[in-house]
Amino acid sequence: MDWSTNRVCRLLGIDLPLVQGGMVYMSGAKLAAAVSNAGGLGLIGSGSMRPDLFREQVRKCRDLTDRPFGVNIPLLYGHSRDVLEITLEEGIRIVVTSAGSPRRAIGPLKEAGCTVMHVVANPALARKCEDAGCDAVICEGFEAGGHNGREELTTMVLMPQCRAAVSVPVIAAGGIATGAQWLAAMALGADAVQIGSRFAISAESSGHDAYKQRVMAAGFGDTMLMMKRHVPVRMLRNRFFDEVAELEARGASGEELAELLGTGRARRGMLEGDLEDGELEIGQVSGLIDDAPPVAELVARLQREYAAARERLGAP
């Protein structure tokens, strides 16, 4: 495949139209550098990092790769201001913002010469991002793991709506773990894809091994989008999930859900490997994931699958 004219490859200076999702507890320097070294865009996920750890991971990533990489900054966390500052201090040039309004952060980032992309779950926000000066939008469908939108728009529907809403590049996310799904996203009009869950279950991901094993064992109906009255999150079924489900079934408020969630449930599940009382975020594609190979092998596989799926569609 020749991607030299692809808009996202040109925008980001990468070889493949493939972005690794910035994920809590999964995507430190090791994963981000591996993806960038394989020709995609690696992202350091700052959402689960204290500012000092974030700075350390950025520096480490620079040691591990000469290729472009970026950072993901969820704007809903209290420390996002510190993280933005460090991002600028460290000279990061590619920033993905999420979970908040892009207007809050974009000014200083663009002034510093950054390429800025924002994660959206509906076409109206995609248009706002373009108006605010974002260089691209990442549209994330209902099937995606972790934090999710309220409209429940799936990638199949959301992607064409965002394509129609903006003229900047659109990167499709949610439900993409194979080359056939990558191709499907491109058929929907995506300029590139962002892949999260599939990279969360790779050798270079920082997730706990027990968490990775649990995801590999997951069946087709093992994730659901929960906590819709608080912050919607897609997670695997376990004891914590059942507690959330029980609260929701009796009409609990967002506050009650927030209290159950407390702090550290995600850390317990994904970093510490507490499979029962921890929160196990992952996408619906978990039912299609059954190994945890090194990233280089994974990216080669995705490319092979993409080519084979395109071949099956027949020559234009």
Added chain:
Amino acid sequence: MDWSTNRVCRLLGIDLPLVQGGMVYMSGAKLAAAVSNAGGLGLIGSGSMRPDLFREQVRKCRDLTDRPFGVNIPLLYGHSRDVLEITLEEGIRIVVTSAGSPRRAIGPLKEAGCTVMHVVANPALARKCEDAGCDAVICEGFEAGGHNGREELTTMVLMPQCRAAVSVPVIAAGGIATGAQWLAAMALGADAVQIGSRFAISAESSGHDAYKQRVMAAGFGDTMLMMKRHVPVRMLRNRFFDEVAELEARGASGEELAELLGTGRARRGMLEGDLEDGELEIGQVSGLIDDAPPVAELVARLQREYAAARERLGAP
């Protein structure tokens, strides 16, 4: 496009790998015949028809087209046994069953020489269908309108899972209203697509004009999957929707929901055009639908869009 070797085209004796979903109040003889005459497979939706009306529509459809057409029989309704009997008496040769176990109906249908396809929402049921002797499965994702599955698997995820689960042809449904979405489904491994909402909003659909206008005006977040504790149904927001949402928010049981639903809400909304107190079933793609052209024009458009999207993917 040359579809002469396509498995679904060969199985059904049609020119295009395109099935029109059998829908309540939308798909009588007029719509089914128009789709079959355009080269796809038209389906008479028996779910909203009394047995005598169903027989009349089957005969009318035969007058309107010489091409193959079929019927859709939701097995959850009390009159499905009568409808099955009429189907055999009238010599129908293509039957789509849904909303129930295919085992209940398949014996007599196969003995009579019918091609039988069943609608599924997860790969485990797809495999059961194949084991039971179904000739193909139709996998319908979370984004689809009307009755839906409990696992909330989207087309992006469900389609590859069903592809891996069975060797019979798989027809993708849910989230398909444009040629780009049709191509995306084929990229995911579909042998064909089933399109519902897009045909519901066409000149030949029997839906009330007010309902069609409401769907054309719908925005991106205007449908949600509701009544999950009863029978999950995707519908448009209106006063009836709000009543359902309110009941659900306070943890109402399936029985309470069934009572609110009563009988005739769908008829009121979709056939009689009561936009506030009727149930307005439609898929998430409603946000992408803004006209109601004749089927022949629509099918030509879908083919043009398919070819253009394939062209954009580049030559293999």
